[in-house]
Amino acid sequence: MRRRSRKDPVPDVRMTAVEALAAGWRDHPETVEWLRDQAVKCRDSWIREGAMRALGAQWPGDPAIAALLRDRATSDDTLNVREAALDALAAGWQDDPHTAPFLRERALTDESQTAQRKAVRALCARWPGEDDTRAVLHHHLNAGHWNEMVRDVALTELAAGWPDDPATATALVRHATDDEAASVREAAVTALGAGWRHDPRTGGVLRDRAEHDPDDTVRLAAVQALAPRPAAPAPDGPADEDAGS
Structure with a gap:
């Protein structure tokens, strides 16, 4: 061997x-x-x-x-x-x-x-969920890491791991609008549409990106994020009782 x-x-x-x-x-x-x-x-x-x-x-x-x-x-x-x-x-x-x-x-x-x-x-x-890990992600985003794929991963992991942290939504809004890389803006737009539809900033950001983003993949992601979601099916009611019972 x-x-x-x-x-x-x-x-x-x-x-x-x-x-x-x-x-x-x-x-x-x-x-x-x-x-x-x-x-x-x-x-x-x-x-x-x-x-x-x-x-x-x-x-x-x-x-x-x-x-x-x-x-x-x-x-x-x-x-x-x-x-x-x-x-x-x-x-x-x-x-x-x-x-x-x-x-x-x-x-x-x-x-x-x-x-x-x-x-x-x-x-x-x-x-997951550790403050030190979150700090690494914010460092890459706040410092504007030179590589867009690192920013993309940091943003995606932040959205998945810290959805209840107000700083996560703020980072998504910022990068959806200001990041120079279309792939990062697309990731931010998609995440906002999936998990932050009730945030008061989300609708405006998505509409702005759908109309004004220079990249067609970002505009498409924003349009898809703005589309109404189908209503969840109503839960089944109690089973009918046998006739005559």
Whole structure:
């Protein structure tokens, strides 16, 4: 299996061989050390990625593995390896007090916007409702993150996770009108129509976007959000009593 992980010409086969070796020989004393070595020293990024996944799947909760994953999530020069390390940490070390702060740091400072989005999604999935997670989302929105996909994810997660927070509606209204990216304006318009129809600002914002937004996808989303919703069906009444009872 080690030979297949090194020699197969297909990257997916090499990565899968690493994960299969970890699953099948987990209790062999050399397996974890070999994986740790491959995670750091192997020149093949597919093998490093497979080692991240294997270590996370087979040794969750191990503090030494967590330290290795944090190092690789920060230091590896290949994005897929860093992302695999982030995934493994979020899934296997949710109760480790270092994990959430580390993911927040990656969400704010990673050089890759895709890694930032992955960290944001992991925080919202694993630590929903936490004030520190919400602060990361507002930071990306208030600071006007340079990448529209990061703003889009932050806005969508904020709407899903904090619908009762007045600051959420304010952020949606602001980005529906002022964000320079059509995809973010569309996300904000859609969210307002779905969850904030009774907010006094929503109708005006949607009508304005339906008429004046320069992007047709945003105008369409606003028109759809303004459309009346079908009334919910009335609940069934009590079953008729048997005749003659």
